[in-house]
Amino acid sequence: MALKPRQQRLHHRARRSSLRTRQARSGVRSLLRALRSRDEEVDLQTSVQAWAAAAALAGVLGIHACAGKDEDWRAVVTFPASAVGAEAQVLRDQLERFMLEHPDVRIVRRETPDAADQRHQLYVQWLNARASDPDILQLDVIWTPEFAAAGWILPLDGFGPPVEEYFPATIAANRWDGKLYALPWFVDVGMLYWRTDVFRDAPATLEELSRAAARARDSAGIRYGMVWQGARYEGLVTVFLEYLGAFGGRIMDDDGRIVVDSEAAVRALRFMVDEIYETQNVPRSTLTWQEEQTRFAFQNGQAAFMRNWPYAYPLMQDSAESRVASRFAVAPMPGADGGEPTAALGGSQLAINTNSENPEAAYAVIEYLTRPEQMLERARVVGQYPTRPALYGRPELARALSVAPDQARRIIERAVPRPVTPIYTQLSELLQIRLHRALTDQQPPRAALEAAAEEMRALLDKVGLAPKEPNGAGR
């Protein structure tokens, strides 16, 4: 690929700069040791004398004190991460423990927006500007090909990550052009939350779900039958993907052809539209909701069913916050005629900015956060699923998860990925617009999907990523 030599250059540059700063750091350290041994009683590390000496040495070595270091000469690693639910707390704890283990590294967390699309926009601005900060990036599973192809993130193979210890699908999603660009941190799978005080069992089909939701509104006085993420953003595509799979449709086929205007797809979108306007199980307000708004509705006892990711589970079990604690369970999103129960594959990956001043320190942080113990803790506190299959046999995980680990593992292994392409974000945006038009009743489902498919094919053509045969053939 045309980008290869450039990526290699950037990688080497990053490694060279980090080597220079490491040499400088060890030079400064020996100087400090020498000064300290002359006068034990003075804390020379903070004394003016030591700093003058250190600055002089830095000058000799031709580096600037600020090149990825703080005033104590620790490597500074910046890390913008999401903080939905309990994520912020567990991340803070883990990073603090890491810093105790690595006194020469200081991690600076940056808050980022919860919505995947907004975080993407922010990252693109930083990386496009070739900023060296942030060092570590929390990537959605759909972004790795785009960031790798743009040369924005470093290949990780040189660090020797234990790839065979991860779910193969999560590793495959992070490879681009034969190299690994990110390590899977946690897996997300879409699931159905249902009220155990209202229903005896989880529905087996979407039809059954719809009927049960209507009954719950009529007889149990529950305001909403079903809530999902219906705002025009990435979350909507994941919800649609699950209805789509339920009816047997796909967004893109194995040859890279857009097939989102198939009959199955039209049936899926029509079903979603009917849930809003015919059965009225799904409130119109859902069309502006993301994950958290649906969680609030469900935990306030206002919804009989909810589609959401695993993170919502522990939060809603907290009776101080939730009116439905111990009164709900999770199940796979059901299937419909022609398809099968489908969970969208989501989740987060950790990658290193190509322009990072401290790639080794950044990798050390990634290696720490993806260790089995940290994944188990994250599962316990946040409810997020580990990316290491071996953990699914551990009793700690059985205690931590909302479903039996072997069931979770089966759902993960069958979860459906979104198209793996460097222009995923643009394709998704085209689809989001049309899906939302149909759901807001501005365009019939078939016309909306035909328009989306046409626009998506035109984009693939334009960037030279269209499959060889004429688009749409074989449908």
Ligand code: GLC
């Ligand atoms: C979750 C998933 C991610 C998905 C996003 C959509 O964060 O992990 O893959 O794109 O939700 O809102």
